[in-house]
Amino acid sequence: MVEEIRSKAKELLKTKRVDIIIGYKRASDGVSATPAFVNTVEGADELIWDAYCTYNLSRYLNDFPGKKKGIVAKACDAKSIIVLLQENQLRREDIFVIGVECSGVIDEEKLRFGEGDADRIQFDQRCKGCDPSVYPICDLLIKDKGRAKTPGLEKDPYEAVRKFEVKSIQDRFNFWKEEFSRCIRCYACRGVCPSCYCPRCVADQTMPAWFSKATSFEGNFAWNVTRAIHLAGRCIDCGECERACPIGIPLRDINKKIEKDVKELFGYEAGLSDNGKPLFASFDKEDPEDFIR
Amino acid sequence: MKSWEPKIVGFLCNWCSYAGADLAGTSRREYPPNIRIIRVPCSGRVNPLFVLKCLMDGADGVLVSGCHIGDCHYSEGNYYARRRFAVLKRLLEYLGMDPRRFQMSWVSASEGDKWAKLIKELVQEIKEAGPNKPGLRKRQDG
Secondary structure: OHHHHHHHHHHHHHOOOOOEEEEEEEOOOOOOEEEEEEOOOHHHHHEEOOOOOOOOHHHHHHHOOOOOEEEEEOHHHHHHHHHHHHOOOOOHHHEEEEEEOOOOOEOHHHHHOOOOOOOOOOEOHHHHHOOOOOOOOOOEEEOOOOOOOOOOOOOOOOHHHHHHHOOOHHHHHHHHHHHHHOOOOOOHHHHHOOOOOOOOOHHHOOOOOOOOOOOOHHHHHHHHHHHHHHOOOOOOOOOHHHHHOOOOOOHHHHHHHHHHHHHHHHOOOOOOOOOOOOHHHOOOOOOOOOOEO | OOOOOOOEEEEEEOOOHHHHHHHHHHOOOOOOOOEEEEEEOOHHHOOHHHHHHHHHOOOOEEEEEEOOOOOOOOOOHHHHHHHHHHHHHHHHHHOOOOHHHEEEEEOOOOOHHHHHHHHHHHHHHHHHHOOOOOOOOOOOOO
């Protein structure tokens, strides 16, 4: 697979189909992967692909305005690209998507802290609910011949959400109060999210200041709700926010909750097609309104 | 200590609910004075951030009220609002916010009675929910 990626990258660069390839290369620790930005044919030899290629590279697509970009994309990354296209943040002709068949990526944190080893691959939590055969967009799909067993679809991807929903309101409040109290407002969740592309985030606005910038309960609660609600119907569950969070707030639990609600209420799923309108830019006359008095 | 009275912020659309509340007043329907009304052009104008800011700044309840479906002055503003707030309401509940604190209603310009009744019920519910103390910050009473 790696060879295929490299040769395709070389071909795309040589023929000037793209100006830059966004892919993965080996990090300086010799184990993990790091984003690679390749703009020369020789440079394409450093591209790699394996289960350490965790990052969602679609985050970088808009960092090269006016250039044609090639990108190495897993199934989840491809969904983010769909969202960007749907929201007119990208032009289809400006990108070339090299899809790679993914068998799940590794949860590096668990590996590092000894909760698994490379032989017994500890898959990232998000991969357990992913169907990697769904490739909404790609110009070329690189197949994995010796494909390891996929983590497999969880029976119910929303099991954790459902379990949490039935807890008492006080328990729910205490749980999130505790989690949010650790938030240091570094905005890494925002920085790493491919869908958080606003040139100016509401969190940075001072006139009006929508919520406190202090790490108070109010400030942290408001920030985390805002982040989540702004991603409603746009989050494709790449899990980057949770991975990037330095103090480990389970942000995916919030994203999953919204994903579930949106599916239940409106039958909408993000990142499947770039034709339809985004969730909040559309409506249905029959949308549920049992909560309205 | 003075007995506690809830503070409720109401975002009312100019064309229906605001007129409905006005009608309640002109037809001398009595309802508790706990609601502070903010007039907005349309329920579709209300950003989830408004609701969040109210709740974080110590409002005990927030009401978003607009025209009935099909009656929107801008044809479809309330459809968008309905979608948006369905998601917000469920999210707030998931994060442990009392569901009584954020409510939504459709009140038309002719429903002065409905308005008065709604506010009576709302105030009662929020009184039962008690003061909104988001964090540890001291709440200023009165």
